Amino acid sequence: MNYNPTYALVLFFIIAGILYVVFRPTKGWFWIIKNNFRSNEKVVIEDVLKQLYHFESSGNKVDTKTLVQVLNFNNNQIIEVVKKMTINDLIYFEKDVLKLTDAGREYALRIVRIHRLWERYLADKTGFSKEEWHDRAEMMEHKLSHDETNSLAAHLGNPKFDPHGDPIPTITGKVAKVNGVELPLLAVNTVGRITHIEDEPEIIYKQILAENIHMGSLIRVIENNATRIVFLSEGEEFRLAPIVAANLTVAPIEKEVFIEDNIARLSSLKEEETAKIIGISKESRGESRRRLLDLGFVKGANIKIDLTNPLGDPNAYLIKGTSIALRKDQAAKILIKKD
Amino acid sequence: MSNKNIDHILELSNELRWQIGDDFHDNLTEGIYADAAQIVSDTVQVDDSKKRFRLDRQIDKIVTSKTFGFPIMFLILATVLWLTIIGANYPSSLLAQLLLDNIHPALKSFAASISMPWWLDGFLIDGVYLAVAWVIAVMLPPMAIFFPMFTLLEDFGYLPRVAFNLDNLFRKSGAHGKQALTMTMGFGCNAAGIVATRIIDSPRERLIAIITNNFSLCNGRWPTQILIATIFIGAVAPSAFSSLISLLAVIGIAVLGMAFMFGTSWALSKTVLKGQVSTFNLELPPYRPPRFWKTIYTSLIDRTLIVLWRAIVFAAPAGAVIWLISNIYIGNESVAAWTIHSLDGFGFLLGLNGVILLAYIVAIPANEIVIPTILMLTVLVTGIDGGAGAGVMFELDSANATADVLKAGGWTLLTAINLMLFSLLHNPCSTTIYTIYKETKSAKWTAFASIMPVILGFIVTFLVAQIWRIIF
Numbered sequence: 001m002n003y004n005p006t007y008a009l010v011l012f013f014i015i016a017g018i019l020y021v022v023f024r025p026t027k028g029w030f031w032i033i034k035n036n037f038r039s040n041e042k043v044v045i046e047d048v049l050k051q052l053y054h055f056e057s058s059g060n061k062v063d064t065k066t067l068v069q070v071l072n073f074n075n076n077q078i079i080e081v082v083k084k085m086t087i088n089d090l091i092y093f094e095k096d097v098l099k100l101t102d103a104g105r106e107y108a109l110r111i112v113r114i115h116r117l118w119e120r121y122l123a124d125k126t127g128f129s130k131e132e133w134h135d136r137a138e139m140m141e142h143k144l145s146h147d148e149t150n151s152l153a154a155h156l157g158n159p160k161f162d163p164h165g166d167p168i169p170t171i172t173g174k175v176a177k178v179n180g181v182e183l184p185l186l187a188v189n190t191v192g193r194i195t196h197i198e199d200e201p202e203i204i205y206k207q208i209l210a211e212n213i214h215m216g217s218l219i220r221v222i223e224n225n226a227t228r229i230v231f232l233s234e235g236e237e238f239r240l241a242p243i244v245a246a247n248l249t250v251a252p253i254e255k256e257v258f259i260e261d262n263i264a265r266l267s268s269l270k271e272e273e274t275a276k277i278i279g280i281s282k283e284s285r286g287e288s289r290r291r292l293l294d295l296g297f298v299k300g301a302n303i304k305i306d307l308t309n310p311l312g313d314p315n316a317y318l319i320k321g322t323s324i325a326l327r328k329d330q331a332a333k334i335l336i337k338k339d
Numbered sequence: 340m341s342n343k344n345i346d347h348i349l350e351l352s353n354e355l356r357w358q359i360g361d362d363f364h365d366n367l368t369e370g371i372y373a374d375a376a377q378i379v380s381d382t383v384q385v386d387d388s389k390k391r392f393r394l395d396r397q398i399d400k401i402v403t404s405k406t407f408g409f410p411i412m413f414l415i416l417a418t419v420l421w422l423t424i425i426g427a428n429y430p431s432s433l434l435a436q437l438l439l440d441n442i443h444p445a446l447k448s449f450a451a452s453i454s455m456p457w458w459l460d461g462f463l464i465d466g467v468y469l470a471v472a473w474v475i476a477v478m479l480p481p482m483a484i485f486f487p488m489f490t491l492l493e494d495f496g497y498l499p500r501v502a503f504n505l506d507n508l509f510r511k512s513g514a515h516g517k518q519a520l521t522m523t524m525g526f527g528c529n530a531a532g533i534v535a536t537r538i539i540d541s542p543r544e545r546l547i548a549i550i551t552n553n554f555s556l557c558n559g560r561w562p563t564q565i566l567i568a569t570i571f572i573g574a575v576a577p578s579a580f581s582s583l584i585s586l587l588a589v590i591g592i593a594v595l596g597m598a599f600m601f602g603t604s605w606a607l608s609k610t611v612l613k614g615q616v617s618t619f620n621l622e623l624p625p626y627r628p629p630r631f632w633k634t635i636y637t638s639l640i641d642r643t644l645i646v647l648w649r650a651i652v653f654a655a656p657a658g659a660v661i662w663l664i665s666n667i668y669i670g671n672e673s674v675a676a677w678t679i680h681s682l683d684g685f686g687f688l689l690g691l692n693g694v695i696l697l698a699y700i701v702a703i704p705a706n707e708i709v710i711p712t713i714l715m716l717t718v719l720v721t722g723i724d725g726g727a728g729a730g731v732m733f734e735l736d737s738a739n740a741t742a743d744v745l746k747a748g749g750w751t752l753l754t755a756i757n758l759m760l761f762s763l764l765h766n767p768c769s770t771t772i773y774t775i776y777k778e779t780k781s782a783k784w785t786a787f788a789s790i791m792p793v794i795l796g797f798i799v800t801f802l803v804a805q806i807w808r809i810i811f
Contacts, residue, residue: 005808008688012801025610127543127617157364160357170357272488279369288618289365295620299373307623310405311507314516317621320376321385325503327510327623 022287043142044073044081046111049090052100053108063096065130106173113169114149115141116162121152123163124286130209133163133208134199163285165215165249180251183221184229184242191220196249204244211238212332216282218263219250234281234335235264264338266303266317267331274304275336284333296320297334352432354532395625402500412501419488424561425483433733434479438472444479461662465731470658470708474650477707478528481558483645485527490638493520494629502621512601514551515544515609518620522548522600522741525555526593527636529767530646530774532557537778541617547604549775550788554600556593559706560643560762563656566591566710570742571755584605586761595761599795646770650652653704653769658732661701661712665719673729689797690757690804694720694748699761704769708732709762714741753807757800764796 022029051070055062064082068075082098085091090104100108118137122128128136144152150171153159160176162168167176180195194217199205213233222237223230229245231238240248269275279299280292296319297303306318307325314327326334401407446468457719492498498520506516517539525532532552539545556564565585573585608617664674672680678692686692698712711732718725725735725744735741766789767775776785 003687005805009805009809012805051683115491125616126614127612128614132613134380158353158356174357176357287541287616291618291620293368293372295622296372296376298376299369300373300376307399307403307503309507310408310504313507313510314503314619314621316503316621323623325506325516325623327619330619 004060023231036191039082041081044071044077045085045090046107046142047073048069048078048081048085049100049104049108050111050115052091052098053105053112056100056105061097063098067098080243107246109173109175110146110149111141113153113171116168117149117156117159117162117168118144119162120156120159120168124156130163131202131206134202134205163215164199165194176251180249183231183240183245183248183250184224186221186250186252187223188221188224190250190252191218192250192252193218194248195251198247198249204247207240207244208247211240213238213248214281214283214333220251235268261336262337265332266326266334267328269303269305269317269331269336269338271305271308273338274302275338277301277303278335278337281333281335284330288330292330292334295324303336356403357806359737372680385529398626399623402497403504408504410502415492415497419485419492420526422480422488423485424565426484427558430480430483431476434476435473438476439469441468443472461666461730462659465728466658466660466662467655468658469732470654470661470705471651473711474654474705474707477562478559478650478705479643479647481561482528482531482646483639485558485641486531487635488636489524489527490634490642491629491631494627494634495658496624496626499621499623503623506621508601509604510619512605513544513612514547514601514604515539515541515619518544518548518551518604521552522597525552525557527558528642528646529553529555529771530649531556533640533771533774533778534642540620541616541618542611543608543617544619546612546615546779546784547607549602549778550607550791553602553771553788553792554596554603554763556596556763557706559768561589561712563594563706563762564759566738566741567755567759569738570745571750571752574742575752590765592759595760599764603795621697638782649770649773650705650768651771654708657701657704657708661708661715661732662730664697664701665715673719675716679716679720688804689761689800690753690807691761692749692754693762695754695758699765703766706762706768710741714744717744721747723747753804756807757803760803761800763794764792764799766790766793804808 020028023031025031032179048067048071051067052062064079067082068078071078082091085104086093089101090107092101094097118140120135122133122136123130153168153171158170159168165178165250167178169175180192186192194213194215197205197208197213197215217233219231219233219238221229221231226242229240229242263278264275264278266275277297277299280289280297284292301319303317303319305315306323307316309315309325314325315331316323316325317331356661402411443464446464447460450464490643499517502516502519504516509516509518518536520538521535523532524535529552533549536545536548536552539548568585568588569582572588573581576584645733664678667674669677675697678697682693682696686694686696689696694713694716698709698716702709702712711734714734715730715732717723717766719729723744725740735744766772772785773791776782779785
C-alpha cells in the first residue's frame with residue numbers, strides 16, 4: 001500500500017464527515033431512518049386521536065385537510081388510517097368534520113395521560129432540559145403499556161398536573177380543570193398566578209424559557225396593549241409580545257395579596273442586604289428541591305450573602321449559620337422578602 | 340372486611356389524594372421544616388457574638404477575593420505538586436536501589452543456588468517480582484507525599500473554597516466546581532481521584548468527574564513525560580534553555596489534559612449524560628486547625644496503601660505476562676516480537692511504533708512500567724547490546740543511555756511527542772478501571788470511561804503524525 005500522509009488525512013476527514021452526517025444528534029440519517037421505522041400504523045392512529053382530542057378540547061372543528069397539515073406524516077398514510085379508524089369506530093364524520101367517538105376519546109385520553117405523566121417523570125426524576133421533555137414524551141406515549149403507565153403514575157404519586165400545568169387524565173379518564181385565562185385577556189393591575197405554560201409551538205416556548213418565567217409565580221399586569229404586555233413578577237419586569245403571552249395561562253386572584261410587591265428572587269439579593277425566605281418556586285423540582293429543603297432553605301429562614309465569587313457565580317449564602325454556595329439559576333428559584 | 344369494602348376505601352383514598360392536589364406534599368414538607376426551625380429558634384440559645392468569628396471571615400475574604408484568590412490557589416497547588424515530584428525523587432531512587440539493584444540480584448542468586456528451573460526463576464523473579472518492585476518504587480513515595488498534603492488542605496477547609504472560586508469555569512462545561520478537587524487529586528493518582536468524586540453528590544456531575552479524571556496526568560505518567568521531554572524535546576532546544584523547554588513541554592501536556600477534561604465534560608453533559616439528574620450545592624465549612632497526625636495516618640492508610648495494594652495486585656500478573664510474551668516462541672520469533680511486527684503498521688500511522696503499542700497493552704495494569712517495558716522490548720527486537728535479557732524490564736541510569744536505546748529503536752522527535760500525547764490520552768490503568776467499576780457499579784460507564792480516552796488518543800496522535808509528515 002502506498003502511504004501518503006495527505007491521503008491518510010483526507011481519508012480520515014472523509015470518514016469523520018460520514019460518521020457525523022449519519023450519527024449527529026437528531027438530524028443524523030441514522031436517527032431519521034430509525035424514526036421512520038417508528039411511524040407505523042399504531043403511531044399514526046394515536047397521533048390522529050390525540051390531535052382530534054386537542055382540537056375538541058379547544059373547541060375547534062377539524063376536517064381531513066387540516067389534520068393532514070397538522071400531522072407530520074405521509075398524506076396517503078393519514079387518509080388510509082382515518083378510513084380504518086372510521087371502520088373501527090374510533091372516529092366518525094359529521095359532514096366534513098371529524099369527531100371522536102366515546103371509544104376514541106377514551107383512547108386519546110390514555111395517550112395524553114402517558115404523554116403528560118412522562119413529562120412529569122422527566123421533570124422530577126431526570127436531568128433532561130425542558131426543551132427536550134416534549135419530544136421525548138412524544139416518543140414514549142406510543143411505547144408504554146397500560147400497566148407500565150399505572151405503575152409510573154403510582155411511582156410519581158399520581159400527580160394531577162404535568163410540569164407545564166396541563167392536567168394529567170386519571171385512569172378513569174377524569175381531567176382536572178386548569179384555572180385561569182390567557183395572559184393577554186387580563187386587564188391592567190390584575191394580580192394572578194401562572195398556572196400553565198404551553199410548550200407548543202417550540203419557537204414560542206423557547207422564548208418563554210429564555211425569559212426565565214416560572215410556573216406558579218405571582219404576577220401583576222402593568223401594561224397591556226396590542227404591541228406588548230408588561231408584567232411584574234418576583235421583583236422583575238417581563239415584556240412579552242401578545243402572541244407569546246397567549247401561551248401563558250394566569251389565574252386571577254380576587255382577594256388582595258399583600259406581600260406581592262415585596263417578593264423577589266434570591267438572585268437579586270445584594271451584599272449587605274438581609275432577607276427572609278418565602279418559599280421555593282415550583283420550577284425547582286425533584287432532587288434539587290429536596291436538597292434545598294435539606295440545607296435549610298425553608299419558609300421563614302433568614303438569609304444574606306456570605307461571600308461573592310471572584311468569577312461572579314456562584315455566591316455563598318449564610319443560612320442558619322452555615323455558608324452554602326448556590327448558582328444563579330438556583331438562586332432565581334428561591335423566593336425571598338427583603339428586610 | 341370484604342374485598343369490596345377495601346376496594347371502596349382505596350378508591351376513596353385515591354380520589355381524596357387527587358383532590359388535595361400536587362402542592363400538598365410540598366406544603367407538608369415545608370411545614371415540617373418550618374416548624375422545626377421555629378422550635379429551634381425558641382429553645383436553642385445561640386451566642387451571637389461568636390457566630391462566624393472574625394478570623395474565618397477574614398480568611399474567606401482573602402482566599403475568594405478577585406485579586407488574591409487565584410494567585411493563592413495556583414501557588415498552593417503548584418507547591419504541592421512541586422514538593423511531590425521533587426520530594427519523591429529521593430525515596431524513589433532509594434527504593435529502586437533497594438528493590439531492583441539489591442534484592443533482585445539477591446533473589447536471582449538464591450534461585451540459582453537452589454537450582455530453580457530457568458523458566459520458573461524468570462517467570463517469578465524477572466516477571467512478577469520486578470513489576471511489583473517497580474510499581475512500589477515509582478508509586479509509593481509520590482503518593483505518600485501528595486495525599487497527606489492534600490488531605491491536610493482538605494481538613495483545614497481550604498479545598499471547598501477552591502471549588503467555590505472555580506465553579507463558574509466548571510459550570511460552563513456542565514461540571515461541578517468540586518471537580519477541580521478530584522481533578523487535582525488525579526494528578527496524584529487517578530484511582531484516588533475517582534474515589535474522591537464521592538464528594539460530588541449530583542449524579543450527572545459525578546459521572547462526568549469520574550469519566551474525565553483520566554485526563555489528569557497521574558504520578559505514574561509524570562516520570563515518563565519528564566524523561567521523554569528531557570531526551571527529545573530538551574535536546575532540540577539550545578542547551579541553555581533545554582531544561583526550561585522540556586519542563587514547559589511537560590506542563591503543556593498537563594494543561595492539554597485539562598483542556599481535554601473541560602472539552603469532554605462539556606460534550607458528555609450535552610450528549611450521553613444529559614438525562615442524569617443534576618443538582619448543585621456546595622457547603623463552605625468553617626476553617627479548623629487540621630488534626631495533623633490523624634490526617635497523616637488516615638491518608639496513608641485510606642488512600643495510599645489501598646491504592647498501592649490494588650496496583651500491586653494488578654502489576655504482578657502484568658509482570659508475568661511481560662516475561663511470558665518475551666520468552667514464549669512461535670516458530671523462531673517470540674510472541675512479543677511477533678506482536679510488535681504486526682502492530683508496527685498501525686503504530687506508524689499514529690506516529691508511534693509497535694513496541695510502544697505493545698508496551699501500553701501489557702502495561703495497562705500500571706503506567707509506571709511503560710518505560711522499562713519499552714526499553715526491554717526495544718532491545719529485544721533491535722538486537723542491540725544492553726538490557727538484562729528477554730522479559731527482564733530495566734531502566735538506565737542516564738538519560739543519554741536511554742536516548743541511545745530509543746534512537747536505535749528508530750525514535751524521532753515525532754515519536755517522542757506522540758508518546759507524550761498518547762501517555763496522556765490512553766485508557767486508564769486497570770486499578771483505575773476497577774475503581775471506576777466499584778464507584779459507578781455500571782459496566783457500561785466503566786467500558787465507556789476506558790475506551791473513550793484511547794480513541795481520543797488514536798485520533799490526536801494520528802492527526803499530529805500526518806500533519807507533521809506533511810510539514811517536515
